[in-house]
Amino acid sequence: MKSMVKRKGAKDATVFDWIFFATFAPLRLMLLFGLALFATAANAQSPSAKGMDELLEQIQQGSQAAAKLNAEREQRFLRNKNEQAAMLAKAEADHASANARANQAKARFAAGQTEIAELKKRLTERVGDAGQMYAAIAQSAGEFRGQVAGSLATAQFPDRLAFLDRLAAGGEIPGVRDLEQMWFLYAQEAAESGKVARFEAEVVDALGEREKTQVVRVGLFTALDADGFLVLQPESGRLALLPRQPEGQAHLARDFAEASEGLHPVLIDPSRGDLLRLMGERPTVMERIHQGGLVGYVIIAIGVIGAVLAIWQFLYLLLVGGRVRRQLANVTQPRDDNPLGRVLGSLRHDTTQDPEVLETRLSEAVLRETPKLERFQSLLRMIVAAGPLLGLLGTVIGMIITFQVITEVGAGDPKLMAGGISQAMVATVLGLIIAIPLLFVNSFLMSRSRTLTQILDEQAAGLLAQRLEAQGGRRA
Helix, strand or coil: CHHHHHHHHHHHHHHHHHHHHHHEEEEEEEHHHHHHHHHHHHHCCCCCCCHHHHHHHHHHHHHHHHHHHHHHHHHHHHHHHHHHHHHHHHHHHHHHHHHHHHHHHHHHHHHHHHHHHHHHHHHHHHCCCCHHHHHEEEHHHHHHHHHCCCCCHHCCCCCCCHHHHHHHHHHCCCHHHHHHHHHHHHHHHHHHHCCCEEEEEEEEEHHHHHHHHEEEECCCCCEEECCEEEECCCCCCCEEECCCCCCCHHHHHHHHHHCCCCCCCCCCCCCCCHHHHHEHHHHCCCHHHHHCCCHHHHHHHHHHHHHHHHHHHHHHHHHHHHHHHHHHCCCCCCCCCHHHHHHHHHCCCCCCHHHHHHHHHHHHHHHHHHHHCCCCHHHHHHHHHHHHHHHHHHHHHHHHHHHHHHHHHCCCCHHHHHHHHHHHHHHHHHHHHHHHHHHHHHHHHHHHHHHHHHHHHHHHHHHHHHHHHHHHHHCC
């Protein structure tokens, strides 16, 4: 190593000499040339011999100073060269030492990798079928975790999700305690499916606020509190109040939550909240009416008018029918509070003997009472006919709206078309709802009025026959 350094130093010294000569030789020439110019100028100004001696002396002194400076620079350069050579030798020694340590580390790393591979091989040989068993356990835990995440019992036992997540991850070999805990969770889920449990839990209301409240869980199917039915949020594991309770069923949840003993009815949702959510989204009666739009309001208004008129006429015919029956029990004393009495009394002060005149007066009396008995029937027939026609109009308008929506946004989302379809169907239903009952009511009113009119005609004919018989007896 030392011989190599020396040879390399000698080579570096030769190169340095050439560099030094190439660098400082021009400087020397320039210095001498400057001194010569200076001497020339001095000769021009002072041509005496004394001046030339002084000039030569100055040139010699300058040359000696430059030589001395160059000697000092050469010595300094040589010292620096020796220091750099020493530093290079030290760096090469450090590099060699570092290479040796790196080789040793690589050897240890390779030996460690070989040992790890050997240990893995030995572990695989020892585990054997246990690896497949552990994979099956992790898979079962993952599947059971998905089932538990949607179970209402999770709201009561939220800690089991973290355990199943750890077991399903498969990052570590499950122990006996883990297997026993997993078996216990299976048994717990089966046992809780047949229990009615009460527990404290956080419930998210319709505004998104959490509140600690008393929750009643019916198996794994239904959860409720005093405010209504609850559903489980799988992402958070918390119970949430249904935004819209099933119509007419909220009292069942309240009564069941407040009951402490006995049998009480309650809704059971085998879908664990989906059916209750769908029932809550069903529109109410008023929402259905609003879906009918303007045509639906017109149909309802006409139906209400027809119903009021039908009820009024129905009550009138009931009242008149009772009075007519009482009058039939005593036809000899006609009263003016019923149509029959007014018809029978129309000939009370009539002394006419002509049969045709008597018949005409009786017919006039019957015709005078008939309009009241048949009142509103023509209007009701018109409403019965107009109801389905208005419903058909609403259907056409709703279909036009539906096709307009399809034209604008396409048929990809059925909810966007629900408005027009609802108006079409609701208008038709409303038209039929008012037409069918009014049709039966009008038929009943017509039958009732015909019955009373027939009684009036029969009694008028009997009264005319009685008068004609009396006149014939007096003539005889």
